[in-house]
Amino acid sequence: MSSIEVGDFRVTLVRAGSYWWDGGTFFGVVPKTLWAKSQPVDELNLIEAGFNCFVIEDAVHRILVETGGGVRHDERAKERMKTPDPPRLREVLSAHGFDPASFDLVINTHLHWDHAGGNTVDEGGGVVPALPNARFLTQRAELEHARERHPRDAVSYRPVNYEPLIESGRMYLLDGDSEVLPGLELIVTPGHNRSMMIVVLRSKGVTWCHFADLIQFAANITPTWVSGFDLYPLEGIDNKTRLLTQAAAEDWWCSFGHDPACAFGKIEVQEGKWRLKERLA
């Protein structure tokens, strides 16, 4: 189990399994000869992508960032993603020593299925929150975009992951940046899509930033290595350059949406080359 101390907080990676997806989609226009050096590729050109979720705790709060991909996949999808028996979020949390009932809050950086897929479970003939006592947070504009069902990305949004929470009043919608509690900020950072939030935690001089899908793998820290999924790649490059420059200068711990081998990393840039100088698996 991989954890870091961020001042008064502890942050722990809880990986809700992984899936395999076409490698090129994560690296956009970057040639395979370059990105394949860091990501092992199978015979179908798939690479492994983790469902990286994080638990943030202090003396009184327990917060989950992202809920993974969930279990509602048909047989073909499970075979394609090489995940025949996807793990259940509650079981993953319990296996890490976290009682699902002990969470106050869930942060969905955005509502794509691979970040909000564990939000709800089918139980007693209905759909209920996977974490029975938690409030859920996301951006209002993200929900509105999800409901537009634009042909480009409608497939990424599954209403069962959020509409029941909206209906029951369990999901709270933010209008822009938000300080959830002192030191914990959610910052709208366009690139992957319009309204995705990064998570920035600061306490006693230490900073942790979860880049979610602004930076999906550690290999994507080169700012121009944007994902083919991104709706706003130029804005993404600008935001990555600004944030990664700050992360390197201030020695932040950084986390990424889908890297299956990196829980936390620190970044350096030398002569235009970006790399991890330290990594916790």
Ligand SMILES: [Zn+2]
């Ligand atoms: Zn994602």
